[in-house]
Amino acid sequence: MTIQKLSASLASLALGGLLTAALPAHAADKAPDISKLPPPATKTGITFDEHIKKIIEPSCLKCHSGNRPKGRYAVTTREAFVKGGDSGKPAIIPGKSAESPVIHFAADLVLDMEMPPVDMRQDFPALTKDQIATLRAWIDQGAK
Ligand code: HEC
Numbered sequence: 001m002t003i004q005k006l007s008a009s010l011a012s013l014a015l016g017g018l019l020t021a022a023l024p025a026h027a028a029d030k031a032p033d034i035s036k037l038p039p040p041a042t043k044t045g046i047t048f049d050e051h052i053k054k055i056i057e058p059s060c061l062k063c064h065s066g067n068r069p070k071g072r073y074a075v076t077t078r079e080a081f082v083k084g085g086d087s088g089k090p091a092i093i094p095g096k097s098a099e100s101p102v103i104h105f106a107a108d109l110v111l112d113m114e115m116p117p118v119d120m121r122q123d124f125p126a127l128t129k130d131q132i133a134t135l136r137a138w139i140d141q142g143a144k
Contacts, residue, residue, distance in 0.1 A: 032109035040136035
């Protein structure tokens with residue numbers, strides 16, 4: 001290797017390091033900021049069939065049902081809603097709403113994984129704070 005080539009590759013290494021340091025880490029790499037979550041609702045006796053279905057119906061169901069649900073994630077049954085999809089991780093951790101990806105995504109805590117997707121909210125409304133609070137309470141009560 002010539003001196004010129006060596007110094008050129010050293011320079012690009014240094015530049016690469018600078019760029020990596022200057023760019024913010026991708027939000028998905030960071031732990032979601034759960035201090036931004038609405039607190040769980042105080043209501044008890046929340047069930048999937050009675051309370052949760054009607055929250056997810058207008059905002060999630062169309063994409064997450066049928067033969068080819070988006071992200072291979074269906075929200076049509078309690079089991080599927082909890083299980084998750086392509087990520088291979090559970091979407092809901094019963095008893096732990098603040099650690100459940102569904103809550104992080106619905107509360108827009110994860111960049112590029114906002115649910116419903118931000119550019120589709122004309123047709124699929126974002127969940128309200130009250131709806132997120134109810135979902136949280138349901139998860140914390142065991143996601144029955
Ligand atoms: C307009 C279509 C659309 C709507 C509406 C929508 N999603 Fe999604 N969802 C997607 C797409 C596309 C993906 C796959 C994105 C990816 O993996 O990058 C996805 C992925 C997910 C995942 C990740 C599953 C996994 O394990 O990989 C979860 C959880 C999720 N959505 C929850 C919801 C919830 C909850 C709602 C309603 C509040 C919702 N989505 C509404 C399109 C939608």
